Amino acid sequence: MSARLDRIDLKMLRLLQNNGRLSNAELAETVAISPATCHRRTQRLFEDGFIAAVRAMVAPKKVAKGTLVMVGVVLDRSTPESFAIFEQAIAKLKFVLDCHLVAGDFDYFLKIRVGDMEDFNRIHGEQLIALPGVRQTRTFFVMKEVVDNAPLEF
Amino acid sequence: MSARLDRIDLKMLRLLQNNGRLSNAELAETVAISPATCHRRTQRLFEDGFIAAVRAMVAPKKVAKGTLVMVGVVLDRSTPESFAIFEQAIAKLKFVLDCHLVAGDFDYFLKIRVGDMEDFNRIHGEQLIALPGVRQTRTFFVMKEVVDNAPLEF
DNA sequence: GCAGACATGGAAGAAACTTCCGTATTCTGA
DNA sequence: TCAGAATACGGAAGTTTCTTCCATGTCTGC
Incomplete structure (x- = not known):
């Protein structure tokens, strides 16, 4: 387990878990950080393996x-x-x-x-x-x- | 079960299942249709309930x-x-x-x-x-x- | 207090999204 | 078989978003 997650990371994870199609702009606004920072954090969540994949759930x-x-x-x-x-x-x-x-x-x-x-x-x-x-x-x-x-x- | 799925729809479903973050442009190119058509088809897959949700799979x-x-x-x-x-x-x-x-x-x-x-x-x-x-x-x-x-x- | 590492937000060029519209294809009923 | 309708298609264009660079701010350990 590489880095730790702060409150914003956790919020992002929960939001992306419920809606993996959230745009970076929407996500950034919801967690109240800039799009640039949000983009970097999201990338880190993927690179560090916190998000294993994003999947469309087929009915x-x-x-x-x-x-x-x-x-x-x-x-x-x-x-x-x-x-x-x-x-x-x-x-x-x-x-x-x-x-x-x-x-x-x-x-x-x-x-x-x-x-x-x-x-x-x-x-x-x-x-x-x-x-x-x-x-x-x-x-x-x-x-x-x-x-x-x-x-x-x- | 409203409409039926042709070969392209099925391919799109499989691609989105494996990678829900595929951009519309990438998806369109992979299944060899225009971005506009791809966008409309994707929308239909959601509206008709073929894709129930898109989820980030948290490790x-x-x-x-x-x-x-x-x-x-x-x-x-x-x-x-x-x-x-x-x-x-x-x-x-x-x-x-x-x-x-x-x-x-x-x-x-x-x-x-x-x-x-x-x-x-x-x-x-x-x-x-x-x-x-x-x-x-x-x-x-x-x-x-x-x-x-x-x-x-x- | 200072130096280094790290995180942040603004800005800007590039890419993608979304919608409109004219055309082409398919379907249906006569 | 054919005409009319319904549906599906791709190009184009304005808008939005992505992605990266950079300067500034914050935290940590010495």
């Missing part, structure tokens, strides 16, 4: 990805090699939004977006259980997305 | 939110009222990134970001198990974030 339902599924995965063996091979394989599956190694009854938790249940069924049979070292999976269909991908509070 | 570790926890929640009763009350309460908890009603052994799945385990312990004791109608929770500490919040493929 899943609009692009036929309206079905969300959580999947718990248990591997055959809990060796570092098994984990590494599994992780390498799952990184190639583009429908996997999250993949986390967890402590508890499962080895991994997956968050997956597909078009519909039929779509998931096919993917589950053809790709998920075929992943290297998978002993079993437990599927949790999401029936209602109460909160999805909320902005970070800090 | 969690940089703002003391480096610890990720998945939590399964079971409620006392599975009535619509119980669900509604629970959902209303959880929407106020800002450290909850995801909250999904699921089918399976749990009622809800939560994705939570905190500073560290101690932080979570306090939150768990003071806020999670105190939520209305919660019978039990099961905590899965994330030991490694293999993939987190990957961009949507479509």
Whole structure:
């Protein structure tokens, strides 16, 4: 963690998190500094890695990805090699939004977006259980997305 | 779903998803249309809800939110009222990134970001198990974030 | 108190945004 | 098939914004 953030930096981060298309001029006015200074500060936030990226959030339902599924995965063996091979394989599956190694009854938790249940069924049979070292999976269909991908509070 | 998306729209969506700060001029050149047309198309993508928002992705570790926890929640009763009350309460908890009603052994799945385990312990004791109608929770500490919040493929 | 490092805002040339408008293409119904 | 309407397109131009340079101001450690 290179530099520290003052109150203005934090405010800028929060504003850009809520609206990544804010112009430098608008941002500068909102946080009450000059456009030049604001521009330099924003650059620093990117260079120092405080902002990893700026992303347009595409509405899943609009692009036929309206079905969300959580999947718990248990591997055959809990060796570092098994984990590494599994992780390498799952990184190639583009429908996997999250993949986390967890402590508890499962080895991994997956968050997956597909078009519909039929779509998931096919993917589950053809790709998920075929992943290297998978002993079993437990599927949790999401029936209602109460909160999805909320902005970070800090 | 109002209008349909042609090949150019899809390309624009993918480009903006990967880099929400692309200027209209750059975007126009990449998809080989005029800046004016590109501007109008982009506007339409927003107006018709294909792009829900543009967000700066703040690096969690940089703002003391480096610890990720998945939590399964079971409620006392599975009535619509119980669900509604629970959902209303959880929407106020800002450290909850995801909250999904699921089918399976749990009622809800939560994705939570905190500073560290101690932080979570306090939150768990003071806020999670105190939520209305919660019978039990099961905590899965994330030991490694293999993939987190990957961009949507479509 | 001083020297160095750093942050700030004004200014200006360059670039981009946004809108208007005339033309071209597509769609629809007869 | 064709005419009329609706839609989409790109060029142009005024306005805004970006980006950089520079002089001034502020903070720190010696």
